[in-house]
Amino acid sequence: MRKIKILVFVLCFVLFFLSACGSNDKHTTIKLGEVTRSLFYAPQYVAIEKGFFEEEGLNVELQTTWGGDKTMTALLSDGIDVALVGSETSIYVYAQDSKDYAVNFAQLTQTDGTFLVAKEKQDNFSWEDLKDSNFLGQRKGGMPQMVGEYVLKQHGIDPHSDLTLNQNIEFANIPSAFVSGDYEYVQLFEPTASVFEKEGSGYVVASFGEESGQVPYTVFMAKQSYLKENEENIEKFTRAIYKAQQWVQDTDSAEVAKTIKDYFEDVELDILTSSIDRYKNQGSFAADPILDEDEWNNLKKIMKEAGELPDGNISYEELVNTEIAEKVISN
Incomplete structure (x- = not known):
């Protein structure tokens, strides 16, 4: 009987210990939707593979949402928390008088790809x-x-x-x-x-x-409400992306290709390497997450030329948040 009591005590202690460990796990989950699976988004995959999100206490769940319309629908309906998509989509949503529109907070690519x-x-x-x-x-x-x-x-x-x-x-x-x-x-x-x-x-x-020229081609964005309620986590997210951007800038293309190879299983390593090299040479990967106003104005010019820019004031101040990225870089 005494042995049974001791065994029960030990089991209870183990369960308590495991429960305590779980309660101390401070990793926050962020559901991230990418508009497509693209080599163009190499720094994002680097942030995952090098553990930069994990270092910030984040568990990023990546899903491919296949298309701008589907990505924004997922974001606005809370199917995802953060979207990686072309910043023109935030303009389309804003023009529809959305009450909780999407705000661009971190730029990933800065040229057409x-x-x-x-x-x-x-x-x-x-x-x-x-x-x-x-x-x-x-x-x-x-x-x-x-x-x-x-x-x-x-x-x-x-x-x-x-x-x-x-x-x-x-x-x-x-x-x-x-x-x-x-x-x-x-x-x-x-x-x-x-x-x-x-x-x-x-x-x-x-x-x-x-x-x-430079445009905010692919950007991380979230709804206004999510940014306000999760400012600390978005700052952590942006810091992880910035680490990845700097790592890609400082690392040769072959090493970058090896790091993200699992995301492109059907592509040979030499093709991945030459493709990353091509993007790096033309400055497609942004070196930091700040989306500046000149890039935004170039985007509006391109959209207007194509007849796709909605009427009204498409405000940089309303749709772009640079404070988080600036804080990350300054620290």
């Missing part, structure tokens, strides 16, 4: 070559499409009259549509552009990111 890929190899490419061509573009209203049209116009090309433009293909199906169709040019992200070059299916002839 697409490249102009030609089906045939061209040693002396000129933007004039696009005239009268069959061009496979991106979805209407999204940042890739708006930047693509903006760049074409900067080179004196009207995308709706000087060439045949197709914008009806779903994002995921664009690469296969280009290969199987009679398109002469396509707008593609990495690593697909590099894969095409390796296979001989297409050749990168220009960068839309280099041509369009």
Whole structure:
């Protein structure tokens, strides 16, 4: 009987100890939704893999929400806490008079991430070559499409009259549509552009990111209410992202590729490395999370040129919070 009492006591002590350990676990869960799975978001995956979120006491649950509309629906309905998506989506939501609109608080990428890929190899490419061509573009209203049209116009090309433009293909199906169709040019992200070059299916002839300048292309955002109620956790989140941004800036592309390889199992390591190198060389990865006003104004200019900028005052002060990022950097 005495042995049974001792055994019960030991079991109770163990259960109490385990319960106490659990109660001291200060990790806070943040549900993060990314608009797509993209090599363009390398610093985000680095923050997870290098344990930067964990160091801040955060448990980040990453899910891919596949598309700007779905991402914002998930954010506004509390399906996710933070969204990684193009900042144009925050403008669309704000223009609908949303009471609890989304606020951009940390920038991840600062240029367009697409490249102009030609089906045939061209040693002396000129933007004039696009005239009268069959061009496979991106979805209407999204940042890739708006930047693509903006760049074409900067080179004196009207995308709706000087060439045949197709914008009806779903994002995921664009690469296969280009290969199987009679398109002469396509707008593609990495690593697909590099894969095409390796296979001989297409050749990168220009960068839309280099041509369009800096824009808040992909940004972390949250609802106003969430930011107010979770300011400390958002600061921790931003600090982890900043650590990752600095790490990517200071680390060679091969090491970055190895770190995030598990997120792109079907892509060979050499392709990941060359793709990251291409993005680093053109300054696509933001070195810090601050979204400045010049970038915001460039975004509005691009949206206006595409006929997608809503009427009214799209206020930088209303839709962008730089205080958190500035605090993180200063500390």
